[in-house]
Amino acid sequence: RKEVEQDPGPFNVPEGATVAFNCTYSNSASQSFFWYRQDCRKEPKLLMSVYSSGNEDGRFTAQLNRASQYISLLIRDSKLSDSATYLCVVTLYGNKLVFGAGTILRVKS
């Protein structure tokens, strides 16, 4: 079983739509959780950290459920500029960051 699993998509949505991405992780000892965004041929960039209490940054909301080992990202009012690959990242022991395969989002006008 992969350490971090994501639905690869692609998710094709119209502008203004709400879209949700899910991610599951296999190691219950995982310590921290992040969503990164990667544009084509660019480096991954941190979108947001994910906490059990949930956190929101503008149109983006992330949630962690440790009991279910499940992480989510909700994007409201999608913009064309949100088109990218969204990577779920989990930290194991000793700074070991593990990436999920990524979910492709395409927002169309």
Place this chain on the structure above:
Amino acid sequence: DTEVTQTPKHLVMGMTNKKSLKCEQHMGHRAMYWYKQKAKKPPELMFVYSYEKLSINESVPSRFSPECPNSSLLNLHLHALQPEDSALYLCASSQEGSYTEAFFGQGTRLTVV
């Protein structure tokens, strides 16, 4: 703008060449990483340095040799690579510990011919 700087941005090398990739950060981070990313795949961890010591080697072939000369610099020495080693090589850094995010450089796009 990224605060992790990688050079060169592009590199073409023959299978008998020796080359080095360089990475620099001035954020005071004590953990530094090398990742390899193939097209349409996620980044794959290669090495982690913590306080300038190698802490994780993900069973990477010896033709890749990392080096951390000081807390701001990370090198990846390349020798006798194969065409399948062609990829985007990403450097990242973070605070030490498992609760902090990593910041990535723009990467070196390597082609082995």
